[in-house]
Amino acid sequence: MQQISPRRDPAPSRLAYRMERLLLTPAFRRLLWVGVPVFCVSLAVGLYLSDQTRRDALSLMVENVKAKVRDRPEFMVKLMAIDGASPGVAEDIREALPVDFPMSSFDLDLPQMLREVSALDAVAKADLRVRPGGVLQISVQERTPVAIWRNDETLDLLDIEGHRVAPLANRAARPDLPLIAGVGAQKAVEEGVAIMAAAYPLATRLRGLVRVGERRWDVVLDDDQRILLPEIDPVPALEQVLALDEAQDLLARDVVSVDMRNKNRPTVRLGESAADSLRLVRLKELGVD
Structure with a gap:
């Protein structure tokens, strides 16, 4: 009798099932x-x-590859070009960036160089890039001086925002710019320039502006005459004084100052001789010899 082998179970084993x-x-x-x-x-x-x-050996190989790439002619910067800068500012930029050309563009720290150029007083905005042909291009927008600030014993050129542009050796070097003085004057340059523009009829007598208490301005004329302007709306107050001067020659008289700090009550301070004359007139009116 033939023996029948048991049939193989087609179901996978527990281990095979778990692996699947x-x-x-x-x-x-x-x-x-x-x-x-x-x-692995x-x-x-x-x-x-x-x-x-x-x-x-691996580090040396990497450095050799980097050196070969860095020193390729197409990556070499051969000269510096500065656009938009005056000769003096261009010289300051070259002193701030002492680069020995030729130099690989990979060795130029452009962000740091941009910070160095932007830190110069006369530079309002700068841009640096490497042009094709190996040229380090520096484009500069200079600050425009609009006033001279006398601070203690020094003179500085300021732009309209009050930023220092450059030192000034003497006032005569820039007679075209108005003179401002006093603590905090650099914080109100725009207002000072507007006052100086309104004072154009007094240009031949105008010596400058003085910032008082970091709040308001005094207009200083020759013969030490002063127009004391208010903290708010100084230009209309000055225009009122100019109108009085045009109508009555106010500033041509023996007047020490015109106080416009209270616009509702302007005050005129007379010189000594004018005050004495006025006193005599009043005494005569009172019948006192």
């Missing part, structure tokens, strides 16, 4: 297809670089 389920897991598949190769490569690189001699 594990292979269907996305995280395990990523680990198998990405993590294992990365680990990292292990090989780590073993290779564990030797100091190999590390030194």
Whole structure:
């Protein structure tokens, strides 16, 4: 009688079933297809670089490749071009950027160089870039001086925002610019320039403006005459004084100052001789000899 062998169970074993389920897991598949190769490569690189001699050789090779790329002719900067700057400012820029040409563009720290140029007093805005042909192009927008600020014993040129543009040796060097003085005058340059423009009819007598208490201005004329302007709306107050002067020659008289700080009650301070004459007139009116 023929012996019949038992039929093989087609169902997978428990271990095979678990392996198949594990292979269907996305995280395990990523680990198998990405993590294992990365680990093997990292292990090989780590073993290779564990030797100091190999590390030194690799570093030397990298430096040689970098040097060959850095020193290629197309990456060399041969000269500097400065646009938009006056000769004096251009010279200041060259002193601030002592670059020895030719130099590789990879060795130029353009952000730091831009900070150095922008830090110059006369520079309002700057732009740096390397042009084709090996030219370091520096484009500059200079500050425009609009006033001279006397601060203690020094003279400085200021722009409309009150930024220092450059020192000034003496007042006669820029007779075209108005003179302002006093603590805090540099913070109100725009207002000071507007007052000076309104005082144009007094240009031949105008000596400058003085900032008082960091709040308001005094207009200073020759013969030490002063127009004391209010803190608010100084230009209309000055125009009122100019109208009085045009109608009655107010400022041509023996007047020490015209106080417009209270616009509702202007005050005129007379000189000594004018005050004495006025006193005599009043005494005569009172019948006193």
